[in-house]
Amino acid sequence: MARVEDGTLLAGQGRFAADAAEGAHQVVFVRSTEPHADILGIDTAAARAMPGVLGVYTAADLGLDGARLPVLTTPNPAFAEATGFQMAEQRIPLLATERVHYVGQPIVVLIATDRYRAEDAAEAVTVSYRGRAPVTDAATALEAEPLYDHLADNEIARIGYSFGDPENAFGRAHRVVSGEYRIGRHGAVPLETRGAVARPDRRLRRVDLTTSTQIPHLVRNAVRTVTGWAEHEIVVHVPDVGGGFGTKANVYAEEIVLAVLARQTGFDLAWIEDRQEHLLSAAQGRDQVHRTRLAVDGQGRILAWGDEFLVDVGAGSLWVAGIVANTAVHALGPYRIPAVRMSGRAVLTTKTIVAQYRGAGRPEAAFALERTLDAAAAELGIGTARIREINLLTDTDLPYPRPIPYRDGEPIVYDGWDYRACLTKVRDLLPETERERLRAEHPGALLGYGLGCYLEATARGPYETARLRVLDDGAVELATGAAAAGQGHATVFGRVAATALGIPEDRVRYRPTDTERLPDGIGTFASRSAVVAGSAVHNGAMRLLDRARALAQEVLGGPVEYAGGVFRRGEAEIGLGGIAAHTRGDPTALDVTETYRPRTVTWTMGVHAAIVAVDRRSGMLSVLRYAVAHEGGNELDPEIVRGQILGGVAQGIGGSLFEEYGYAPSGQPLSTTFAAYHLPLSTDVPNVAVAHLHVDTPDNPIGARGAGESGTIAAYPAIAAAVDDALGGRIHCAATPLDPGLIHGALRKAAVLA
Amino acid sequence: MKPAEFTYYRPESVGEALHGLATLPDPKPLAGGQSLLTLMNLRLARPATLLDIGRFTELARVFDDTEALVLGALVRHRTCETDPLVAARAPLLHAAAGHIGHLGIRNQGTIGGSLAHADPAAELPLAAVTLGATVHVESATRGKRALSAEELFVSFYANSLEPDELITWITVPAIRPGQGWGFVEYARQHGDYALAGAGVLLSLDARGRIAGLRIGLLNAADRPLLFDEREGTAPVLGELPEPRLWEGLGWRLAALSEPSHPDTEYVKALCASAISEAAEAATERAGENT
16 A cells, blocks of 8 residues: 555655755855864865855854754763763864864855856865874774864763673683674665755744754754754754655754854755765764673573674764664663673764664674674584574563663663564574575575574654644644654554544645644654654544544533544534634644653564575675564554565665775775765665564553664674575674675685685 | 866767867767766866767667678667677677666667776776777877777776777677687676676687687776787687686686785686686587587
């Protein structure tokens, strides 16, 4: 069944940021060409004199000297206390003035009558630099001179906790396996790049900013923090968004500067990022190294788990607290683990800034734990399925508390049903015997089977909002604080509202998020929207119905029956539209803004299985079969849940096999075009079999759990494990993207030995 | 990603185009634009004049000559990939064309443009040197001349043409009885540039022994690398074409390559595999083509 959105989007009638740019002047940013340097001077005179150029501005010209990007998340005090979380202050400027910290960092902004002239002028701006040493590696950064003057070193966040006497367990264990695992730097790379349009209104003294974002309210808040404007002076609108995946759940200097520039100049302004700019300067993700230790007994039971990780956040990350905490929490995995020692650090380097990318610490944590588990299985000579069977939490363990709080300060309790059932199910969907069957079809390849498990906290708070309003014909207008970026919010939230109100789905009008219609909200990320915004919609609809019922009783003079949008008392009846007309003098009567605050997160778990072919001659990889079995909640739209899994798997395959933001030792980025940054193609992604094991949660009114990141998290370890298996254990893949050269080397060594 | 300023000029005939190349400031011929326009958008190429020859239908034709296939410079990759005449007379060219980029690129890109662009990783330059193609060029002042494909390629993205010369036609020797061909490339993704690839043109004598052998490698040097009877393949002339022979030859020739990829050991191994795999295919086809 098509989504409500699809008719418009598939007909090319979507309205994206660039479609809102009509009549606006074009804005281009002059970006740093240096990874790390002092700025000695900025000469804009030549650019100002060029035809079609309407203005060229440094930070000082905009009164933004010293202005910084505000961080987007700070840790809950109880969580920080329990996990030893600490964070240093970050000073990422809006426009660099004294020093640059990555290639692509904005320095100057200019306005021209079209993008061609703007790019000509950008070339004519001269920035003089005095180079400083680049730092492209997190381990080096720990030893390097501080990249920011206000810091004593380059560590900007740390976490460390332990429970259950791990050292004793490591000392007494039957076996302790250790490893080092790395997930390369890559990112969302959505179909639509970033982009924003700012239109100032001098009489109202406000700026309307239409931006391709997942978090309009946080963008508005950041503009206000920087400028001191009142709430009514900056309204953020979300157009159709062609994918975000976390890279647009970030507030960007470009968005804030555009709003300031529009007000200062009075011009309507558009900044539509091009692809090269995106690959250079949009927030990136992952880039973690984990040093692990796992203690097991003779049967393979986990006795203790240790993980020491390092996150390279480039020149900074507004989400550093989230990424570090996510990693440290999700590294606990879906297993019975009695003792843990966890420590992590986030480090500054001279690479592009980092934000959350689908999974945001979870894929890295899963890669470390799952790969270490596979190493233990190999060490003990038991199968990779067997070691998971032994350790996965079952219905006798669950709900399963952990002795640390979650990021919201609430105690962690995994609220699943039976995680081992997901393993059984995925092996039904994709049995290992399928590998044998496929061998005949692929004589030139070695085939391997791999498994990967994940655990995910979804639906984090603190809250989300929804507004529902009855229109004069009885239809219901709906908006949510969680903005849509292609996920199908109109379909899903429309259905939640229609179900609660007992009206047909086509009687609900979903309005794209804007901060005027709905002044408060958080945004779409962290597998949260369906649950948190969905619950707000549900509760809001119920409240709207209560109000309507009270009004109907007033009009009809006593108790009423309700069905399908109409209240009845005997022969008399009044519909929602009738009540709206009746209360015309009080527009708030049938207009409800609801805030839903989840008690804490709800957990999902799943297992991925992959069959991967390794070409005997080239060591190159192809994923032949893929399956995911996951424990999830009430499916508000089963096709959309499935789509989330499929898209997540595609991105996981991309990160496992191809995608990487590379940097030369000189600090220059190497992946600034699609000739160098390789996205997964349709030919790289097989069909994915999905099984949804229903475990509805009583914790929210719609019984839902998050599913947005489930498809990505375990893809990396499952694919790596399949390559290990294909080579009969002659390799243990420990870094992504998987390197065919390394695999080929192992193949050749094996051939020489054989 | 917008190009720097340039003047766009669309001549009506080859003569006008040649005149423009000789007289206009810093001219660059635009054919399918699949490489040039990208480089211009990245501002890595900044010609003052773009001379659009893309609509000269006369140069988009393919002729069958007695012992050769004659292709206009504007023959699209997609034509090489789908034209039964190309498939019958120059099957290696036909096979190589199918590996270029994606369909949209093959619909636009032209053989003359690809040869002039001189990308050592590209398929058609490799096919041209392997097959011993002749490139015909014209200039308003210098007249016509013909050069071998090998002579055309100088270094990375550098050809031996004078600034006022235009590639007009390419002749490719047609496949003969007793000849077999092979084309193999290893790319990580469909449509991506190959890490390594080889084209092989093998001639067997009546006794089934190797009478001629041309082997081209892509992405293995600053230009498509050719090994022929004068250089590289002479030691195997007169031998029986067996897998062991190909494997040994593959390693020997691969050792002479200079890949720009950082993992040279890996890429050289891929070159060796590509040569032996393509040579095995060529052997089989030569046996069938009597």
